[in-house]
Amino acid sequence: MTNVSQAEQVLLDQIRLGEEQAWSQLVNRYEGRLATFARARLGQKHDCDDIVQETFIAFLRALPRFRGECNLETFLFTLLRRKIIDSYRRNAARHICLIQDVYNSGTSDEGPSDALDCFEAGSPAVSWYARNEEQADRQHAALEQALYDLVNGYKKQLSLMELKVVEAVFYGHLSNADTARLLGITANRVGVLKHRCIKQIRGHIDQTAVSIDSDSTVFESMLTDIWQNSRLSCPKRNTVGAFLLETLDKDWHDYVDFHLNTLGCHYCRANLDDLKRQNAENNSPRSLHVRIMESTIGFLNKPT
Numbered sequence: 261m262t263n264v265s266q267a268e269q270v271l272l273d274q275i276r277l278g279e280e281q282a283w284s285q286l287v288n289r290y291e292g293r294l295a296t297f298a299r300a301r302l303g304q305k306h307d308c309d310d311i312v313q314e315t316f317i318a319f320l321r322a323l324p325r326f327r328g329e330c331n332l333e334t335f336l337f338t339l340l341r342r343k344i345i346d347s348y349r350r351n352a353a354r355h356i357c358l359i360q361d362v363y364n365s366g367t368s369d370e371g372p373s374d375a376l377d378c379f380e381a382g383s384p385a386v387s388w389y390a391r392n393e394e395q396a397d398r399q400h401a402a403l404e405q406a407l408y409d410l411v412n413g414y415k416k417q418l419s420l421m422e423l424k425v426v427e428a429v430f431y432g433h434l435s436n437a438d439t440a441r442l443l444g445i446t447a448n449r450v451g452v453l454k455h456r457c458i459k460q461i462r463g464h465i466d467q468t469a470v471s472i473d474s475d476s477t478v479f480e481s482m483l484t485d486i487w488q489n490s491r492l493s494c495p496k497r498n499t500v501g502a503f504l505l506e507t508l509d510k511d512w513h514d515y516v517d518f519h520l521n522t523l524g525c526h527y528c529r530a531n532l533d534d535l536k537r538q539n540a541e542n543n544s545p546r547s548l549h550v551r552i553m554e555s556t557i558g559f560l561n562k563p564t
Contacts, residue, residue: 264328272332276323278560280553287316287552290333292537294340295548297530301344309548315340316552320559334491337527358524359432359442398470403486406464410457411492420515421445423493424523425453430480430487432523442522458483491527495519500531504539 264272274282294315298308318339326335414423421443428439429450436454440447461483465472472479487493495503495516502508503516520528 264331268332269328272323272326272328275320276561280557280560283556283560284549284553286332287556288549290336291316291549291552293333293530293534294336296533296537297337297526298340298344300526300530300533309551311340311343312548313552313555314343316556317559318343320556324561330490333497334489337491337530338489357432357526358529359428359434359522398468399472399482400486402465402468402470403461403472403482404490404492406461407483407486407490407492409464410460418511420511422453422457423515424518425450426457427493427519427523429454430483431493431525433484491525493519494525494528497531497535500528501535504532504535 271282271286275286291312294312295308298311302308302311315336319336322339329335330338410426411423414420414426424443425439425445428434428442429436432439434442436447436450440450443450458479462472472482499508499512499516500520503513503520506513508516519525520532
């Protein structure tokens, strides 16, 4: 699953105690990829630095309520995405993949922007499982586990064409016909793979005591929302690094290339661009890091 790792939990515990060194370590780890993501979406460095700075402030404000629903990178990217949407409310800022800019099929991210709203209440279409918080948590956990098992099953079996299909359908939110044209296969094959995927997920849910809406449109919206929030198929940063160094096996290189350059996941492209920049930069401190530290240090909880 995508919850915080043991190392991340240690770092969080230190930050909750007001340790500036731990906070500086977290900022240094993530500022580059967040700034790259923001610049890719907004194109103006000054505004991007402001939004990244606001994102780290939002992180500290949300920290007392953060329960480890996802890893730190996913949480920070989600906060940043909300800040971008709050600032610009443009259609382009709502797409998480470049492919959505081409097909204009991205989902709306309208909704409240409080730091944890996207995890506690879900994304904009929250009506599909908002009966009560406990039920919503059970539904989210069951669906996330089902999707996690599906994605990792494809990866272990090297069924990477199948993974591309479900990624395009649920993460990129493309139609069967668009997915078929994108991947050079028949729409019928896409439909079969999508049906098989949904059947497997519903089979997993049937083994739990969780009740999920049977309406196909609602169900697929739930899957898309969880896929986007949890970034279930996004390659790890070290895998993106191996792709950059061209050390991946051919099949994996082809899949990561699809994820980065065809699907165009903005999160992973931000990681790729940040890694490229790190390879080219010297080790001198960056002004953005200084700005973030100066503007956020007052939000650290100091022991009394």
